Amino acid sequence: MFAIVAFSFPLFAADDWPDFRGPGQNGHAGDAELPSSWSESENVKWKTEMPLLGLSSPIVSDNQIWLTTATVEGNDLYALCVDATTGEIIANEKLFHSDDPQSMGNGAKDNSYATPSAVIEPGRVYVHYGNVGTTCLDTVTREVLWKRDDLKCWHYRGASSSPVLFENLLILTFDGADLQYLVALDKQTGKTVWKTDRSAAWNDEHIDKQMVKDGDWRKAHSTPLIVSIDGKPVMCSTGAKAAYGYDPRTGKELWRVEHEAYSASPRPVYHDGSFIIVTGFSKGAEMMSVKSGGEGVVTDTHVNWKIDKSFPKYSSPIVVDDLIYFAMDDSFLVCLDAKTGEMVWKGRAGGKYRACPILADGKLYFFSLEGKTTVIEPGREFKVLATNSLATDAPLDDPRRGPGFMASPAVVGNAMILRTRHHLYRIESE
16 A cells, blocks of 8 residues: 655645645645636736746745746846735845856747746745755745855756755756756755766767757756655656656665656656656657656566657646546646546647646646636546636737746635736635
């Protein structure tokens, strides 16, 4: 019998959302009674314009909402603290400056210089900007407790992986074009506890050796998931060419499943002893279920099932009972049987998807780039309960002009905190 426990966090209040996928790192919001309908004029407790440009998801603790933002060109990077009750911005702290930010090329349309989400625990918030730096702030005084700016890689299309808290560690992922590694910092001091390089063999000699080609083939954007399996912590992390199981306490690689894809974005989810992962892009990209365990390369022994069609490339899936739900990149929501990988249903919802779904009070919420939220009833039939929209317009000359939901939502009590490209909302029944 397998047990799943989120080791990563201390005990949190019902109004806390400490990780971009919630207290369990899985998008589950418990019995929160969220409104069934909202718009710009209905069930909006407050709406606050966000300065500059950031795509990080809101995280919440002790009535504080923390996000990151940055200048569009990436020279200055900030942490924002918003009062969850009033929507007032109570802190806008400039934490890093870069004279020569890494170019994101054509990745700039889907990314920003403030995309990794923060992670929080009572009294401390940890913010991360990839190669530019990572820092820990006191949530009461906003004092910087420590900073690191020496952990480097060439992100090529921008940093995306979010930090993860586990026991006394802050774990960071650097899957760049030149370097690929995970590193754990002592969360009290910021000092390195362990660092583990990715072990995949690239075998990309047949590819054009220009760095721009190699950049995509060696890169990933995914955030690790840590669970307890039979009383032991296991961290699953998806990189280019392989997905890995690690001991989060030591960084030791436990097992590896090899694949042919790159630029994986979805965070793994867990079901009954197995991790559900998406390997990324390329003709060999797949979604698969991997039984945790074994040693070394377990590709031929521990893959329960895999599919090469109808899976998400950006938005992470969510598991409810024995079913997996996810939004494909364009138009469709999909339900799979978690044990077999067989499709249960595929339903058209419209829109494009990057944000992760949530489960609250027995309902699933999916958030599109167009600012539309589709609410469905979990089960073996596709049943839409409601659709709701928020405005996504901005002046044509606004460099922040863009889509609605790229950030994933947070849940606070019976409210949702939603970040669009331009604003932060508290959605709650009046």
